[in-house]
Amino acid sequence: MTTELLARHAKAVVRRGLRQVANALDRPTLVLIYHRVTTLPTDPQQLAVSPEHFRAQLRVLKQHFRIDRFDAPGAPDDRRTVVVTFDDGYADNCLEALPILEEEGVPATFFVSTGTIGTDREFWWDELERLLLVGDGHPARIDLPLGETRIAAATATAEDRRAVYDTLHPRIKALGPGVREAFLVSLAAWSGRGTAGRPSHRAMSVDELRSLAASPWVTIGAHTDTHTCLSQLSPAEQLEDIAVSRRKLENWIGRPVSVFSYPFGGSRDIDEASIEACERLGFARVAANWPGTLHRWTDAQQIPRCLVRDWAEAEFARQLDGFWLE
Ligand SMILES: [Zn+2]
Incomplete structure (x- = not known):
């Protein structure tokens, strides 16, 4: 093992040790991020979880954890808590994920990027x-x-x-x-293919968004209008892109939208202005996209989330074990 590898290994061991201490001090909440529940012929970004795997994953969560809502966390108890979230606003969120969430009785928050909703374009x-x-x-x-x-x-x-x-x-x-x-x-x-999207990759229509939002298991959150990497935009453009998505969503679903997730959501995808914009717009909680868990002391404008892939039950359970120590 080279010195560099040894140093990296030692760092990982220290980090996991610190996580264990943090988890013992304060029961963590693990926020999961999904994008799609469907079956695709090709999936280069690995965004889709099959309906079978999704149901099996929810059953693992129900069996082992308390399941909370992103927007309205319940009073903490002795169990570890998990939150289910979705980003982007694909049609399958309404058509394939929602029926499974309702049958299994699991709440979820859907962060919707509004610019593609109700159009024939793809993300x-x-x-x-x-x-x-x-x-x-x-x-x-x-x-x-x-x-x-x-x-x-x-x-x-x-x-x-x-x-x-x-x-x-x-x-x-x-x-x-x-x-x-x-x-x-x-x-x-x-x-030579034109701009019209594939039915398999379309975003929700406005009617589908409304029927998703009507479920008692669902919270709708904002996710910008254009799904641009916020750190590439000026502070004013960031504020506008975020505010437009919230305004459109509130008009479509007829109720306030109090939560947001950053597009892409990595640490380089946002900057100070992104966080300030969310604070100015008064979002109660904002989700990022880097691994970690949520503690009492976590910044509510930068909540870590762990990305779920198309894992069968055993692999999902194994990955979850690791997520608590990320
Ligand atoms: Zn997104």
Whole structure:
């Protein structure tokens, strides 16, 4: 083992030790993050959990933990607590996840990015997948302006296109909504596929959002309008993107929205202005997307969450064990 590896290992051991002490001092709450409950032919971002696995996962949670609501935590007791959340607002949240949550009696909070709701477009990361990775017959080369730069590469084979997709994903994530949209429209024209989304990847319609919100098991939270990486926007643009999503949601569902989750939600995806915007808008609780648990002393504007993948029951239980010590 190299010195560097040893140092990393020692750090991990210390971190887990500290987590154990924190967990003994104050019963932690673990907030889980889901995106989709459905079955997909390809899922390069690994966002979908199959309905079978989702039901099995909820049963593991019910058996071992108290299940709380993100927006209205109950009084703490001796059990460890878990919270279920969803990001983005895919149609399957209403069509496939909701019936399972209701049958199992598990509450969940859905953070909805409003710009794609009720449109025929896909979220931008899915659109990128559809235009580059799905099917064949693409042009042999791509050479398009991308903001102030260009993307130029071979696209003749599936491997070429995968390489372009892997290059483009982080570059598009760093763009503001206007430049991103202009690029996606040019990419759609280049691919000959148009901008209309796949039924399997659509966001909720407004009616579906309303029927999701009508369930007593559901809380609706905001998640920006454009799903842009907030740290790439000016403070005023951040405030606007967050405020617009809340206003649209409140108009659609007819009740106040008091919780929010940062798009992407990593520590580099937000900055001081993001946190200030949430405080100014008065959100009671804000979810991030880095691993960890929620304690009494956790900043309510930066609540860690652990990402759930398409794990069968045994693997899910194993991953949960690790989450308490993240
Ligand atoms: Zn999101």
